[in-house]
Amino acid sequence: MWSQLYIDCNAGTVTKAPVPEALREFGGRSLIVNYIMGLVKAGKMDPKCDPFGPQNPLIFCTGVFAGTNFSTGHRLSVGCKSPLTGTIKESSSGGMVAKMMADQGIKMIVAAGVPADDKLKYLYIGKDGSAQLLDAEEYRGMGNYEFGDVMREKYGKDVAIASIGPAGENKYKAASIQISEFGEGYPSRAAARGGVGALMGTKGLKAIVVDKPDNKYKVEYANEELFKEAVKETNKLMMENGQKSHYHKVGTISIIDGTSRNGILPVRNFSGDMMFDAGEKLGSATFLANNAKRGGCNGKACQPGCVVQCSNVYNDENGNYLTSGFEYETVALLGPNCDITDLDKVAMMDRMCDDIGVDTIEMGDAIAVAMEEGKIAWGDADAAMALLEEVRRGTEFGKILGDGCEAVGLALNAKRIPVVKHQSLSGYDPRNTKGTGITYATSTQGADHTAACTVGYTTFGDYPRDTALYVSNKLQVAITFSDSMMCLFAFSQVSSRIDLLLKMYVGMYGGEMDISRVTAGLGVKILLTERAFNQMAGFTDADDDLPEFFRTERHQGTGEVFDIGKLEMETIFKF
Amino acid sequence: MIKVKINKEITEIKSGLTMAALVKEMQGQSKMECITILNGSVVVFSKWSETIINDGDEIEIIVISSGG
Numbered sequence: 007m008w009s010q011l012y013i014d015c016n017a018g019t020v021t022k023a024p025v026p027e028a029l030r031e032f033g034g035r036s037l038i039v040n041y042i043m044g045l046v047k048a049g050k051m052d053p054k055c056d057p058f059g060p061q062n063p064l065i066f067c068t069g070v071f072a073g074t075n076f077s078t079g080h081r082l083s084v085g086c087k088s089p090l091t092g093t094i095k096e097s098s099s100g101g102m103v104a105k106m107m108a109d110q111g112i113k114m115i116v117a118a119g120v121p122a123d124d125k126l127k128y129l130y131i132g133k134d135g136s137a138q139l140l141d142a143e144e145y146r147g148m149g150n151y152e153f154g155d156v157m158r159e160k161y162g163k164d165v166a167i168a169s170i171g172p173a174g175e176n177k178y179k180a181a182s183i184q185i186s187e188f189g190e191g192y193p194s195r196a197a198a199r200g201g202v203g204a205l206m207g208t209k210g211l212k213a214i215v216v217d218k219p220d221n222k223y224k225v226e227y228a229n230e231e232l233f234k235e236a237v238k239e240t241n242k243l244m245m246e247n248g249q250k251s252h253y254h255k256v257g258t259i260s261i262i263d264g265t266s267r268n269g270i271l272p273v274r275n276f277s278g279d280m281m282f283d284a285g286e287k288l289g290s291a292t293f294l295a296n297n298a299k300r301g302g303c304n305g306k307a308c309q310p311g312c313v314v315q316c317s318n319v320y321n322d323e324n325g326n327y328l329t330s331g332f333e334y335e336t337v338a339l340l341g342p343n344c345d346i347t348d349l350d351k352v353a354m355m356d357r358m359c360d361d362i363g364v365d366t367i368e369m370g371d372a373i374a375v376a377m378e379e380g381k382i383a384w385g386d387a388d389a390a391m392a393l394l395e396e397v398r399r400g401t402e403f404g405k406i407l408g409d410g411c412e413a414v415g416l417a418l419n420a421k422r423i424p425v426v427k428h429q430s431l432s433g434y435d436p437r438n439t440k441g442t443g444i445t446y447a448t449s450t451q452g453a454d455h456t457a458a459c460t461v462g463y464t465t466f467g468d469y470p471r472d473t474a475l476y477v478s479n480k481l482q483v484a485i486t487f488s489d490s491m492m493c494l495f496a497f498s499q500v501s502s503r504i505d506l507l508l509k510m511y512v513g514m515y516g517g518e519m520d521i522s523r524v525t526a527g528l529g530v531k532i533l534l535t536e537r538a539f540n541q542m543a544g545f546t547d548a549d550d551d552l553p554e555f556f557r558t559e560r561h562q563g564t565g566e567v568f569d570i571g572k573l574e575m576e577t578i579f580k581f
Numbered sequence: 582m583i584k585v586k587i588n589k590e591i592t593e594i595k596s597g598l599t600m601a602a603l604v605k606e607m608q609g610q611s612k613m614e615c616i617t618i619l620n621g622s623v624v625v626f627s628k629w630s631e632t633i634i635n636d637g638d639e640i641e642i643i644v645i646s647s648g649g
Contacts, residue, residue: 250588252616252643256623264614264645267626283627290616291623434647442647459647498646 007226008113011137013129015209016060016119020129020137025113031515033070035096035489036532037114038085041065042094043535046542053542057089057205058177064117064205066168066214069491070528071510072108073225074233077241077313078493080105082168082185087543088200089208090179090368090410091427091452094539097202098456100308100317100331100493101185101195102166106216110135111223121210126175128213130161133220142212147172149361149398150184150193157215158191169193169213171363172398174203178408180368181207184360187317187330188309194331195308198365199454200429201410225514233513240506241313247499248314256290257304257318258334261433261461263289265338269438269563270461272343274384275374276424276435276556280563287347288337293320296349300325314495320353329357335455338433339370344377344390351387358394364408369394371411371430379418422555426453427545434461436556437566440474444570445482448550448578450536456494458482474570479578487528530581537579547576583636588643594634601629607642615644 008025032040045051045063055061064086071079082104088095107115110131121127126142145153150171157167166186173181181203184193197203227233252260265271266285273281286292297303300321308317308331322328332353340355341347359366373390376382381403382389396404406417411430415423424431429452436443441460449457458481460474488497491507500506508524517523556568582593587607594603600617608615617624618641624632634640 250643252645255618255641255643256616260616260643261645261647263616263626268614286625286627289625291625294623455647461647 009111010114010116011112011129011131013115013117013139013209013211014119015117015121015211018121018127018139020139022137031070033068033072033113033490034081034083034098035085035486036070036528037067037490038065038083038096039094039532039535039539041114041116042085042087043539046539053087053539054544055087057087057092058208060119062087062205064202064209065114066103066107067114068104068108071491071514072104072113073223074237074514075241075311076237076492076510077244077311078309078496079491080108080309080311081493082107082197083489084183084197084202086202086205088202088452089177089204090199090201091429092543093427093452093545094450094536095200095202096451096489097183097197097199098489099183099185099195099197100312101187102191102309103168103185103214103216105309106166106218109222110216110219115214117206117209117211120208125210126212127210128215129211131214131216133217135219145212146175150363151361153213154186154191154193157213161215161217163191164218165191166216167191167193167213168197169363170203170206170211171361172400173363173408174207175212176400176405176408177204177207178364178397178405179204179413180365180372180408180410182359182363182365184363188307192330194329194360196331196360196365198367200452203363227514228516229513231513233510236506236509236513240500240503240510243503243506244496244499245313248496251314251499253314253316253495254305256294257316257332259288259293259332259337260290261334262337265433265461266342269561269566270434271338272431272433272435274345275343275371275378275422276431278435278437278559278561278563281342281347284342284347288341288349288352292349296320306330312493312496314493314499316495322350322353329353329360332356335433336366336370339367340373340390343370343374343433345385346387346390348387351391355387355391355394358391362394362398364394364397365410367432368410368430369407371424372407372414375411375415375420375423376407376418378422379420381418422553424453424553426552427549429453432459434459435561436552436568437561438564440568440570441478441481443552443556443568444474444478444575444578447552448478448575449482450533450540456485458485475574475578482533482578483525483529486533487524490528490532534579534581547572550575583634585634585637586639588641596636598634599630600624600632600634603634603640604629604642615642617642
């Protein structure tokens with residue numbers, strides 16, 4: 007039976023218990039909202055509570071197929087009431103932690119309450135399955151890279167690590183939790199969005215370090231035969247499609263080749279300008295050529311068993327490791343959105359963000375706003391890096407930048423602040439991908455491309471306006487249930503075979519072969535429950551909108567504005 | 582006509598086609614954005630119009646979707 011670890015941060019204790027029966031069939035995003043709503047129903051959590059207060063739990067959990075050989079079934083979900091948005095939050099990541107938790111037989115770790123003192127600790131789960139809170143004061147202020155090295159030195163190369171850097175320790179609202187990758191263990195995977203790292207800092211937790219167990223947990227199946235039959239077919243399909251995809255052939259950086267041509271790429275704080283050469287300077291050709299010369303790589307798995315293998319290692323011009331898990335969003339927002347077109351400089355900023363423990367999307371948007379307001383010059387990568395160093399050092403402006411794009415915009419009296427529900431937009435201009443714009447506006451998580459980026463699911467950036475609402479709706483449901491199961495990039499390879507995912511679900515948990523258990527039970531119902539939490543937290547339909555400038559400023563390249571009406575968008579969750 | 586491999590399938594195409602013309606033919610009405618790889622190297626968009634496809638070339642045309 008799967009276990010949960012409960013950390014009482016106030017008492018400084020850790021207890022282990024079976025996962026409650028009511029949560030047995032959930033994982034990932036569905037487990038998080040059900041756990042949180044359980045607290046709400048029991049009167050232990052007010053949705054209006056202070057996200058930094060004792061009522062807000064920080065949950066780490068695996069997906070519904072963890073512990074099996076299902077490819078990408080070891081995503082880690084981190085959930086809470088977001089310190090950044092005030093909404094419910096599920097921020098997910100690849101890397102090794104979920105796999106190691108599953109090998110330990112742990113489905114979820116809950117950090118509850120706040121510590122009585124300011125002492126920093128870390129949770130260590132040993133080879134024998136024991137869990138202890140240990141003193142981490144000596145690691146205070148340490149970046150995620152050095153911390154990972156120290157932990158591997160102490161416990162060996164097999165440990166999986168979820169850690170916060172200085173940003174999380176200082177409770178900045180854009181703070182991430184960095185997750186160690188498969189292989190070298192670089193802390194380059196991230197539960198980045200929504201300030202989950204700030205909450206981990208509030209809990210006084212520097213890290214969760216999970217060792218490889220002496221005895222690997224054996225998963226219980228309702229019908230192992232059925233599961234194995236379905237997982238074999240699903241993995242095969244995922245491999246056939248995934249390895250032909252741009253995710254595998256190049257990596258997500260390749261997306262910039264297209265978005266630089268069609269007006270979807272954000273340029274100079276979503277100005278609406280085009281940057282046609284961004285694809286060539288920052289995209290597939292430069293990335294692959296530099297890798298070939300310098301010894302980096304692409305087509306790398308961030309977790310064992312992944313057949314899509316979209317990850318990478320990017321080296322500097324001397325062939326030394328610079329960063330990994332180097333993704334489109336980071337390149338788009340710290341690059342053209344800040345008028346920077348030097349891939350090496352963007353890679354350096356990515357490395358800094360991972361080390362400090364801040365969301366690259368939030369930093370890219372925030373620095374662009376700072377540039378627009380004259381804090382530093384457009385395109386000045388060195389000045390942008392100096393600002394990131396201010397976050398590490400905790401200077402007056404560093405604290406503001408650490409709190410994200412909206413905080414910077416308000417501090418500098420900016421008029422153009424690209425946020426929805428206090429969270430900044432990712433690398434897609436909503437004027438030219440209106441389905442994604444609808445997702446930004448209506449997502450339960452704040453502006454979040456992973457909630458349903460419609461680019462590529464319909465004609466790229468140029469599909470009939472009237473289909474945008476339909477596509478965003480269908481995709482938000484589909485991605486909600488896939489968020490309980492697997493990686494989004496893997497899901498896009500098998501999204502036409504939900505029947506296989508259902509077979510796996512029934513093989514694992516038993517019950518009826520009824521597709522609505524997936525589409526409604528893990529999809530629609532979860533979305534509506536998240537929305538109900540947000541409403542209880544004080545959000546209304548009025549919060550489901552984009553910043554006004556996307557409606558009033560025409561995109562220079564396409565002439566488009568975001569023209570989906572408020573009333574139209576309000577229909578999106580009327581299932 | 583010449584014989585080339587497009588996404589690992591041997592295909593006959595008109596001789597003298599540029600990469601831009603080939604992509605246009607492959608895309609049809611979809612307008613899906615893509616990257617192109619010719620004999621193992623990415624052909625950047627600005628070179629599509631001047632890159633002539635030759636007999637025996639191996640071409641990959643990969644549609645891009647979101648993520649990152």
